[in-house]
Amino acid sequence: MAEDDDTPVDEEAMAAEWAAMAEGGAGNEGIDDEAVAAEWEAMAGADEPEDAAMAGGSAPGRVLDQDEIDSLLGFEGDEDEGEVHGIQALINSALVSYERLPMLDIIFDRMVRMMSTSLRNFTSDNIEVSLDNITSVRFGDYLNSIPLPAMLAVFRAEEWDNYGLMTIDSSLIYSIVDVLLGGRRGTAAMRIEGRPYTTIEQSLVERMIAVVLKDLCGAFEPLSPVNFTFDRLETNPRFATIARPPNAAVLVKLRVDMEDRGGRLEILFPYATLEPIRELLLQRFMGEKFGRDSIWETHLATELWSTxxxxxxxxxxxxxxxxxxxxxxxxxxxxxxxxxxxxxxxxxxxxxxxxxxxxxxxxxxxxxxxxxxxxxxxxx
Missing domain, CATH: 2.30.330.10 (SpoA-like)
Incomplete structure (x- = not known):
C-alpha cells in the first residue's frame, strides 16, 4: 500500500524536475543531470530494504561456505578430541560417555582366541571369531536396537552377584543349527521369517551358549576368577531386562564366520556387574600395581640405609x-x-x-x- 501511495508523488516530482531542466540555463545542466541520476538511484533502491527485511538479514542472497556448513552439521574439529557438535551431537545423544576400561580389550581378545578353538571342536567346522568393537551404550537403547528375531541369553556372574546378556542374531542361529544337523557346506542356511524358534533350535543354541560362557570364564580367570552360569533364554527383549533402561553398559560385538555362513554374537555387561573388579579393569596390563614399583622401593630402601x-x-x-x-x-x-x-x-x-x-x-x-x-x- 505504501508503494502505491508514493508512486504518483514521485512521478510529479520527476516531471517538475524535467521542466526545470528545460527552462534552466546551460551552466546548470551538469547539476541537474546529477540530481536526476541521484533521484533515479533512490527510486531503484527503494525496494531493497523491504526485500532484505523479508529475507531476514541485512545481506540478501548470502550463501554459506563449506566450513559453515560443516560447523552446522557437526563435522568440524579434531576427531581425536572426541567432541561432537551440531546435528551430530543430537544424533549421538544416546551414546554414553564413560571411563575406558583398558583391561577389557585384553580379556576379550583372549576370549576370541579361545572361542575360535572351542567352537571348531564344537561344530567340527572351520570357524573364525573376530572382535568388532567394544562400546558403551545405555541398556534401554540397546534393547530397542536389537534386530528381531534373535535369542537373548541371560547369564549370572555368581562371584559378582549380578547378570549379563548375550544376544545371538538369527543368521548365527540358523548357521549353528545347520552345521550341527549336518548341513552341506556352500549352501546358505534356510531362514523362515515369522515363526518362533523350535525346541530343537533352542537346545542347540543353549549348547553353544554353554561353550561361549565357559570361554568367557577362562578369559576373566587371570584377572579375577568368576563363574558365569546360564540363567534363561528369551526371544522377547522385554523379558531379558537385567538393568534399568538409563543405566550404562559395556557392549562387546563379536563376528562368527563359518566359510559362507555365520552371524553376530553380542555380549553386554552393565557397569554395575563390572563394579566389583573396576579397579582391576582400569589396569593397562595384567598385574599392574598402582602407586607401587618394586625396583624403586628397593632403590629407595638402599639409599635410606646409607643416609x-x-x-x-x-x-x-x-x-x-x-x-x-x-x-x-x-x-x-x-x-x-x-x-x-x-x-x-x-x-x-x-x-x-x-x-x-x-x-x-x-x-x-x-x-x-x-x-x-x-x-x-x-x-x-
Whole structure:
C-alpha cells in the first residue's frame, strides 16, 4: 500500500524536475543531470530494504561456505578430541560417555582366541571369531536396537552377584543349527521369517551358549576368577531386562564366520556387574600395581640405609620464660634435674629414637641402649 501511495508523488516530482531542466540555463545542466541520476538511484533502491527485511538479514542472497556448513552439521574439529557438535551431537545423544576400561580389550581378545578353538571342536567346522568393537551404550537403547528375531541369553556372574546378556542374531542361529544337523557346506542356511524358534533350535543354541560362557570364564580367570552360569533364554527383549533402561553398559560385538555362513554374537555387561573388579579393569596390563614399583622401593630402601642423620642426647629439658633467658649472665649456673645414673633420650630432630644410660667407652662418652622408641613411647 505504501508503494502505491508514493508512486504518483514521485512521478510529479520527476516531471517538475524535467521542466526545470528545460527552462534552466546551460551552466546548470551538469547539476541537474546529477540530481536526476541521484533521484533515479533512490527510486531503484527503494525496494531493497523491504526485500532484505523479508529475507531476514541485512545481506540478501548470502550463501554459506563449506566450513559453515560443516560447523552446522557437526563435522568440524579434531576427531581425536572426541567432541561432537551440531546435528551430530543430537544424533549421538544416546551414546554414553564413560571411563575406558583398558583391561577389557585384553580379556576379550583372549576370549576370541579361545572361542575360535572351542567352537571348531564344537561344530567340527572351520570357524573364525573376530572382535568388532567394544562400546558403551545405555541398556534401554540397546534393547530397542536389537534386530528381531534373535535369542537373548541371560547369564549370572555368581562371584559378582549380578547378570549379563548375550544376544545371538538369527543368521548365527540358523548357521549353528545347520552345521550341527549336518548341513552341506556352500549352501546358505534356510531362514523362515515369522515363526518362533523350535525346541530343537533352542537346545542347540543353549549348547553353544554353554561353550561361549565357559570361554568367557577362562578369559576373566587371570584377572579375577568368576563363574558365569546360564540363567534363561528369551526371544522377547522385554523379558531379558537385567538393568534399568538409563543405566550404562559395556557392549562387546563379536563376528562368527563359518566359510559362507555365520552371524553376530553380542555380549553386554552393565557397569554395575563390572563394579566389583573396576579397579582391576582400569589396569593397562595384567598385574599392574598402582602407586607401587618394586625396583624403586628397593632403590629407595638402599639409599635410606646409607643416609647420615644427626642424633641428639638429651639429659634434661626445662621450660623457662623468655625474661629469664634474657637475664642470663656469664658465670650463672643452670641446675639440671638429672643425675648421672638417670636415663638419656636420643632424638633425631623432634622424634625420639632410643633411651639408655650414659657411660664411657675409652675416651668417648657412650650411651647404653635400654629401651627402643616403641617401648619408650608405650611406657609414657
Amino acid at each position: 647420615h642423620v644427626v642424633m641428639e642426647a638429651v639429659l634434661d629439658e626445662q621450660e623457662i620464660s623468655l625474661r629469664d633467658i634474657m637475664n642470663l649472665e656469664v658465670g650463672q649456673t643452670l641446675p639440671l634435674n638429672a643425675r648421672p645414673t638417670d636415663g638419656v633420650l636420643l632424638r633425631c630432630g623432634d622424634i625420639p629414637l632410643v633411651r639408655g644410660r650414659m657411660g664411657r667407652s675409652g675416651k668417648y662418652m657412650a650411651i647404653k641402649v635400654d629401651e627402643t622408641a616403641a617401648q619408650y613411647t608405650r611406657s609414657e
